[in-house]
Amino acid sequence: MIPSVLPTYNRAPLSFVKGEGSWLFEADGRRFLDLGAGIAVNALGHANPELASTLKAQADTLWHVSNLYNIPQQQELADRLVAATFADTVFFTNSGTESCELAVKMARKYWYDKGQPERTTIITFDGSFHGRSSAGIAAAGSEKMTKGFAPLLPGFRHLKFGDHDALKEAMKAPDVAAILIEPVQGEGGIRPLPEVCLKGIRAVCDETGALMMLDEVQCGVGRTGKLFAHEWAGVTPDVMMVAKGIGGGFPLGAVLATEEAASGMTAGTHGSTYGGNPLGCAVGNKVMQIVSDPAFLDGVNAKANRFRQGLEALVDQHPTVFESVRGLGLMIGIKCKALNTDVVKAGYDAGILTVPAGDNVLRLLPALNIPDEDITESLARLEQAATALEQKS
Incomplete structure (x- = not known):
């Protein structure tokens, strides 16, 4: 029997009830660091005041x-x-x-x-x-x-x-x-x-x-x-x-x-x-x-550089999971060796949200105003997801 919502999406088993900055809160109380931003939509984070x-x-x-x-x-x-x-x-x-x-x-x-x-x-x-x-x-x-x-x-x-x-x-x-x-x-x-x-x-x-x-x-x-x-x-x-x-x-x-x-x-x-x-x-x-404020855009580039450096180190540390980093600004792709959808799912367990893309790439599209501490936390949670995948293989 067809569901009341037309089944054209392969949805993750998550239901978010609240957003705050770079964070989403599941109905069961779990917190997820959102690096998808609604697929590059929430440019200034969730519930921006x-x-x-x-x-x-x-x-x-x-x-x-x-x-x-x-x-x-x-x-x-x-x-x-x-x-x-x-x-x-x-x-x-x-x-x-x-x-x-x-x-x-x-x-x-x-x-x-x-x-x-x-x-x-x-x-x-x-x-x-x-x-x-x-x-x-x-x-x-x-x-x-x-x-x-x-x-x-x-x-x-x-x-x-x-x-x-x-x-x-x-x-x-x-x-x-x-x-x-x-x-x-x-x-x-x-x-x-x-x-x-x-x-x-x-x-x-x-x-x-x-x-x-x-x-x-x-x-x-x-x-x-x-x-x-x-x-x-x-x-x-x-x-x-x-x-x-x-x-x-x-x-x-x-x-x-x-x-x-x-x-x-x-x-x-x-x-x-x-x-x-x-x-x-x-x-x-x-x-x-x-x-459009030049100072804001300078901040985007500074955050992108910080993120990129951390991701390059992550690729070096997990060569069986990740291959390379590419992109521009805070439109970042991680070319994966593991199946990118497996990395996305491992991220759910680590409390982080990413988006798959073509060419076996993991998309990172965080809020443009993501705080530095959330970038640090993102890298830690991606590390956790990669480690979990390595232990399964």
Whole structure:
């Protein structure tokens, strides 16, 4: 008999009833150190008092009016994002998946309005993840994402990650509208795209006119130690998808774009009932106010360095469990020799929460403001999990 909640998740046998900073509390009273942060969502930790106060104040005033009317909180957040980034304009969504849908529409409408409606193909890369909508799974293209859901949305061309020659050849096709890529792949195994590659993509887009579209749903909003990951390479995209951390736990996403890239999206071409509502944008404004502070981002990099050093030592101490450390900022991956899902389960027994990813990688995505003492405790609990695995083998 099917359960009342559609069984599409392989859930861990844990039920959390309270969160505080980097900690989650199980219904039975156990405390877990959370290095997943709701898959990079709780950027400022659980029950952050500043975010909670902001949300409560807005909830006492106005929740929802729809986009039939001007929303002051939305305008404020759009202005804040435009001032802090390459973008000239912003559309607000509720999730990364919705952001992907708009990015795809924006690229195709751009070329339609330019009188080149044949330019509909979007180039994507293996190991990518762009959500679970029809466009998102077609963009990723992997069998894991697409099996059983044919016919797939057409108009995507998939290339091998890091194959520069294949990209240059593919860009010669007259139907290419855009390139869509994550500066750091999350689901694909914490694979940062080298800065030279991002610069090369920008160059080839400039040569062909194709739009450079970045998926920063997981790697954006301070996660890598810059406000957005592409800033490390010193390039600017034409379109960028954002979600997860921007709401600090409240469902919120956005698509940022230049005036040129967004030129086809006129009144009536897109919409969202909930996107950019007063509640979400009030929280998003507070998140951006905190995370965009250069001193805060310096702190993220300092914490990342501290974490990285400890993890490198952990890999050296447990060579049968771990292989290497990779990532950028507080978007960290540990390549495992043991099965990564076994490491995750061993972590449950040690009171620590991590997230598996592709390429047998363990994802660590802690709150960006994780205290140093919690980093120390994280390393101790990962050590405990690794030791337990070694004793079983």
